[in-house]
Amino acid sequence: MSLITITSLDGRSRSLAASAIAEIVDPPPSSAWHGCRAHVKLFDGRWIEACETRDDIERQLMEQMR
Structure with a gap:
């Protein structure tokens, strides 16, 4: 799991x-x-207000896909 x-x-x-x-x-x-x-919206419907930017979170997601 990533x-x-x-x-x-x-x-x-x-x-x-x-x-x-x-x-x-x-x-x-x-x-x-x-x-x-x-x-950040999760599939269970919850929302998280994050300190990271959208770009930072997307970068983490892309790194996990490698």
């Missing part, structure tokens, strides 16, 4: 299975103001 690491806004690092991620989107300005750099 895992990537995402840091939530409360500072906790989470290891997620790459296959659990359904969508990654840039946050609206109001979320970005509070430090959120990407919204």
Whole structure:
């Protein structure tokens, strides 16, 4: 199983299975103001506000596919 690491806004690092991620989107300005750099939607419907950018998360996913 391929895992990537995402840091939530409360500072906790989470290891997620790459296959659990359904969508990654840039946050609206109001979320970005509070430090959120990407919204990550999981296939179970939960959302994580991440400190990493969408590009950083996508880069981790691409590395796991190698």
